Amino acid sequence: MSRAIPHPTSRTTLRSRALGTVRRARLIIVPTVVLTSVALTSVALTAPAGAAPADEGAAAASAEAGAGASVTWTISPATAEGPDPRVSLRHGIDPGTAATDHVAVTNFSPQAVTFDVYASDGTVTEDGAFDLVPPGEPQTDGSGSWIEIGAIENAAPRDGGGITLEIAPESTVVLPVTITVPGEATPGDHPAGIVAELAQSPDGEVQMVSRVGVRAHLRVTGDLAPTLEPVVDEIRWSPSWNPFAAGTLTVTYTVANTGNVRLGSGETVEQAGVLGTGRSSVAETHDEILPRQSVVTTVAPRTWPTFRTTGTLTVVPTTVGADEIPGDLPQAQVTYSAWTLPWSQLAAIVLLVGGLLLRRRVRRRRDLAVEARIKEAVEAATSTSSDRDEERARG
Template sequence: MRTTALRRVVAVVPLALLGLLAPSPSGAAGAPAAAATPVAPAAAVPGAAEPTGTVTWTVQPATADGPDGRVSLRHVLDPGATVEDHVTVTNFGDRAATFVVSAGDGTVSDGGDFDVLPGDGSPQDGGAWVRLTPPEGVQADAAGRLTLTLEPTAAVTIPLTITVPADARPGDHPAGVVAELVDDDAGVRLEARVGTRVHLRVAGDIAAGVVADDVRARWEPSWNPFTPGTVHVSYVVRNAGDVRLGARSTARLAGPFGAGAATRTSEVREVLPGRSAAVSAAVPVWPLLRASGRVAVTPLVVGADVVDVPLDDTSVAVAVWTPPWAQLLLLLVLAGAVLLAVRLRRRSARRVQEQIDAALAAAGVAREPAPDASTTGTHGA
């Protein structure tokens, strides 16, 4: 949240339901592409005026007649091809609201949710191929964005045209269409957006694969000598192909000769082409001086996507020193205890002997000298 002297409050709502569960290529019916998202009323801001109502809205795939039940817009196109489609923006709120509708490039957040890059920048990929056609009475600005004012329960269907450049790279080019609420009521501006995902794939020869990059390992010993320490393995899963993929990665480490092997498995739901997702794994490892192993990555097809090229597993070696500090400390303590016990025993024996000598002296009994090994032995006749 950021504020200015004009009490401008910005609340960004992530596009959590933008077709994350990929539909079949035919566009099977399912949940709406972007669920209606309520906006916090102005009264949530200290000192703000009482709200005049709440706004709940949605953006859904549609035909010219309205929403058609698809989860997202999905098209496979040849380079240079064009296709037409529609989205419907509906205001389910109890008051009129103004929305800015735009298309943008798709991205995946650190949390794994699909989103559309902010509309204040020019799209550079699939979002730039989507052109919205203004409905009657609406004008588009220089960036192609539409500003709509909808009465309560009103809806408007917006035609759009997707044109693939002739030199477009084969593969996936994610995009989305979003409707952003612009609410200046009572001097408080709330900005939030929901939208629908646009799956764009350019036909042609593609490559598909995911790899682990920038693999790092850090040893964290346990100060309990009877439990293993932890190797923290961090890396990024990079999509090295042309289509979106998920990934299952496994970090496996073991001591010399495979002793004490342990594994940790992680999954990444979706990595877009050319993008990466950070992964970390805590692997329990016994301190056998050095641990080594591999980080293996298995590519996964997302949803009902079709990937008709081989998907090969990849792996990267990893190694780390695992000095047994706690165990060495325990050995030092045990060795010190043994030395101390021997020393105390000798001291105790010496004190007992001194007491015996003192008692003999008090009784007038001379202590026999200890036999001298140099004077003992058998003498010849």
């Protein structure tokens, strides 16, 4: 089905890839936003006037196009009648069964546009944002293959899965979605999503691939195991050359989600020197760590050189969004230690002691020289007195 809808007032940038020469921006999974983009025939990327973010969380992406035509579209959760207020697709499904849903793809442009619509696995980028694995890259879980985009009139199968369809100007097309969970699927969260991508033209050496996606929260029923496992990977001591300043103990650690549900993470690194001296701490958070994935973090708390520093990394898991996880979320903790030798302080002590010894030696030599001159003067005076006494005795 299709229907006309009003033009949007906000726009946002999603992931882009230039074919041939790769240029990529993050794919933002926000179903209620739209994207403006144009096809590329050269490597140059330029932002047009007025492409600044319209509101918080929104940004604009554009590129120089041969024809200069602007394309704007979005994808969102829907019912069979059209887009609905949901922010994502959320289903709890038994192994070996299926669930149905819908997504709506809207073309806000004044011309007909062809789109590729397909599903992919979910992942979290290094900066903590949820993303969908691009075509041609290794999938993270395989749950994207559980999602089938239903066939509709005037749509053609897409290589690699999904469909390709042309949408009339200022129209919305609702697509049926079937999620089939294999019988051997493991319990827990299996992140995925559905992408609406501007179909690529075979003309031109380099083209921009722009995508907008809607997230699918898929949870296979069964026992849930919320588990985060921390590991300290590297510790590096960097003393300050100022003997009156603290140094830096750089700690790199990994927090792996070894359970089967997505979790947030609050991490605290606490450390102290010998006898509890020089205490310091630093805290970090991660909004989302997906099952079978991990995050690497580096912290550098100021540390006083107390010869030996011992620390503790504590990880406190948290639920994400509207997720429900029965029972307590177990904390995890790991300890570490490192030599934090006071090199600058030792050097300062050596210089101080050396300076005192040198000063003492110089003073001693000066005192000896004075004593020697006094002795010579006394001997000279004694010798003169003796000579005079002898002369008097002779006279």
